[in-house]
Amino acid sequence: MKILKKFENYIKEELDINPEADEISPEDLEAASDKHDEIAETEEESDDMLEEEDEYIGHKLLEELAKKLGTEVVDNQVEYNGKKINFYSETEKFHVGKKKFKTVDEVVDYLTNSKK
Numbered sequence: 001m002k003i004l005k006k007f008e009n010y011i012k013e014e015l016d017i018n019p020e021a022d023e024i025s026p027e028d029l030e031a032a033s034d035k036h037d038e039i040a041e042t043e044e045e046s047d048d049m050l051e052e053e054d055e056y057i058g059h060k061l062l063e064e065l066a067k068k069l070g071t072e073v074v075d076n077q078v079e080y081n082g083k084k085i086n087f088y089s090e091t092e093k094f095h096v097g098k099k100k101f102k103t104v105d106e107v108v109d110y111l112t113n114s115k116k
Helices: 007-017 026-053 057-069 104-114
Strands: 077-080 083-088 093-096 099-101
Touching: 057 077, 057 083, 057 104, 083 104, 093 104, 099 104
Parallel strands: none
Antiparallel strands: 077 083, 083 093, 093 099
C-alpha cells in the first residue's frame, strides 16, 4: 500500500527543487504591475458597460409597449383600456389576462384589434 505525502512535504520539496523561486527581478515586478493595471482598467470599462446595458429586458419591453400604446409603466405593468399587461421573466412573454405574447407588436395588435 502506498502512503500519500502530506501537503507540507510537497511544498517543502517544491521549494528545495527551485530555490531561486523567491527571487523576482525588477523587470518581472514591473511587467506584473503593468499587467495588473491593464486588467483593472479593462474590468472598469466592462463594469461601466454593464451598468448601461444591465437593465432588465422586461422593463425595456414594457417601456416600449407603453410608448406604443400612449401610456406609462406603473408598478412593472402597463394598463390599457382596463387590461393589465405584465412581462414575466419565467415565460419571457407578455401576459394579457390568460393570453401570452412574445413581442410588443403582437400585444399592440391584440389590444387595438380587440377593442373594435
